[in-house]
Amino acid sequence: MVLFIYIEKKGYIMNLFKLGKFNKTNKLIAMIMDIGLVLLGFYISYLVKFDFDIPKRNIEPFIDLLPIIALFTVMFFDLYGLLSIRKKSSLETLLSLSISLAMISLASMAVTFIFRGFAFPRTVFILAYIFQLILLGIWRLFLIDVVKRFHGIKEILIIGEKENINNIAKKVLNNRKWYTIKYLYYKGIDRKLYKYINKVDAVIISTDIEYKDRLNIIKNAQRRNKEVFLIPNLQDMFILKSKIEEFDDILTFKISPMELTLEQRIVKRFIDITISAIGLIIASPILLIVAIAIKIDSKGPILYKQIRITFNNKEFNIYKFRSMVQNAEKTTGPVLSDKEDPRITSVGRFLRSTRIDEIPQLINVLKGDMSIVGPRPERPFFVEKFANIDPDYKYRMNVKAGITGLAQIQGKYASSFEEKLKFDLMYIRNYNLLEDIIIIFQTIVVVFIKDKSEGIIEKDLENVLEEVGLESDFKKGVTKIKEEKE
The missing domain is CATH 3.40.50.11410 (Rossmann fold)
Structure with missing residues (x-):
């Protein structure tokens, strides 16, 4: 705090955040500071590991890896939204930091293994993660406070x-x-x-x-x-990513159909098969534990099957771990779940909050009913209902339904179908393979944010x-x- 008051009086922060605008130059300065603290975390861990006497053979792999670690820092910080100070709360910032730093460590370890940098001790990575989380946590919370002071509400x-x-x-x-x-x-x-x-x-x-x-x-x-x-309305969505073409001296926006190209669908399918197959193998111990927990907790089947709609309005049976009591809709009919829904079992509540109940959908992806990333599949009853309210809802079915999607990353479980629709159309309009990869990585953060998975609560x-x-x-x-x- 004393340091903050000193540099504030000197006007350094006022100049840096002049008029409360966190512009590109300021973001660059913040990013350089982020990289510096990540590298400092590694160096401090070396000092602790080797009792302040670091052997040359051990420090050399770290020095060689400096540019790559810096690159990983920029990449993962961008991936988890840390390049924008105003997008996240303090808690979300710390959560994104912890996951980003873990990814930086894992990626750096992989590089040292590939390039045979075995003199880079694995314990350094563990120590570095702790020091980096402390250093960057303090720095980022300080930065949020500074930006808030000059941005104001x-x-x-x-x-x-x-x-x-x-x-x-x-x-x-x-x-x-x-x-x-x-x-x-x-x-x-x-x-x-x-x-x-x-x-x-x-x-x-x-x-x-x-x-x-x-x-x-x-x-x-x-x-x-x-x-x-x-x-935005639908017209705004269609204009996104439109191509500029001229007829003589007449400027036009060429608007392509709201769908993926054949080449995009082929590549997407290959990625889906690869990820779902590997995912099912890795998740097999979790599948076994969850199956036992569901059986102990309540009567009924382990897996829950329900008819949903996917690409080209095709119906399919979606697989999920059962999170409600058996025959939950016997008396109510199709209804959307809410936060305090009594039909949800104690194990089911945990499965929903952690999204573990969605893991069996990897089987749907492997079968070709779904994709890893895409609009969430809805039941025929709700598809018909929403399409009657908003005819633009039909555009969601121009791609395969997904386990996760832009609406799940940017929105909430309780978001209205109109808001989710906008995110889904935005995803289709801006589709590219990199965007899919980003959404998959960002899903990791969403799992830990409680209000993303809470049901619908109506308040005036x-x-x-x-x-x-x-x-x-x-x-x-x-x-x-x-x-x-x-």
């Missing part, structure tokens, strides 16, 4: 129809690390709106705003140097406001959000 204006705005507001209020809400604007687009834009730091534009109005709001907000967050806006110590004041189509009165 920015106030948001949300514009759109009341129902949509309330849903957006609940999401923002549940995650108030960097932004909070000041106004909800339900009125039609008029001159008064621009006065409210001037009173906030950022604007969120809902999907129900017409194109012309969206454009005017964006232009107005940009002139005032306000941040703008645009919630007033309940959420009360929980976070705020209240609303409604006047003529505009709601002001403010601190509760004492």
Whole structure:
């Protein structure tokens, strides 16, 4: 803290985070610091291992490996979202750090084995992991605190129809690390709106705003140097990754179909077979232990089969470890599970929270019903229901269903089907093999984040406001959000 006050008074941090913007230069400086601390962790572990007298033959493999360790640091920190300071909470940052550092150690160990660097002691990797986690944990928490000080909690204006705005507001209020809400604007687009834009730091534009109005709001907000967050509709999704082509001097965006090419499907299938086969072999001890636990915990089969929909609307039986009591939907019919669902068994609750119940789906992948990465498969009842609400839902079936996907990484189990649909369409539109690999690695982090696997909980806006110590004041189509009165 003394060091922080000193360098803050000197103005070093103010210059580094001028106007609260964590720009590319600042990210580069932070990344260099990250690499330095990773390497320092290795060096300290050498000192501890060899009692401050490191033999030359042991330190040389580490020196040779410095560029590769630096490269691994950048790669895994980027993979687990550590290059963006404002995306994660302190807990999520520490979790991502612990997994990233483990991956760096494993990858570095693999390289030393390949290049016969056996003089690089394995105990150094274990010690280095501990020192790196401490050093980088302190540094990253300090960095988050610094960015928060100069970024501040920015106030948001949300514009759109009341129902949509309330849903957006609940999401923002549940995650108030960097932004909070000041106004909800339900009125039609008029001159008064621009006065409210001037009173906030950022604007969120809902999907129900017409194109012309969206454009005017964006232009107005940009002139005032306000941040703008645009919630995308299907048109925006189609334009993503469109190719630029000209007809003489006419500029056009060429929009390709919302599907994978034949070559992409072939490569994806090869990867699926390889990963699912290896995964089933590695997971076989876990499969045995879980099977015994399910049998002891409750009556019924170990595996649960259910009809789901995949590529081209094909039906298939999905395999999961049974996490509910036998015949759970006998009286209720098809319903979505919620957080306190009494039908979930004690073992089942653990299996769901850790995603272990999904492991048998590797059999579905091996059979060709599913892919490792793709939109989660839904039951025919819900596919029909959601498609009637939103016809764009059919585009999800342009690829194979997956065990994990972008909606599972970026969203939550409790996210609405509309929000999940956007992530699924984004995945299809931006598909590439590297993205699949990134999603697979990021799934490891998601397993440890509790709220990602929790069921649906319905709360109205007033309940959420009360929980976070705020209240609303409604006047003529505009709601002001403010601190509760004492």
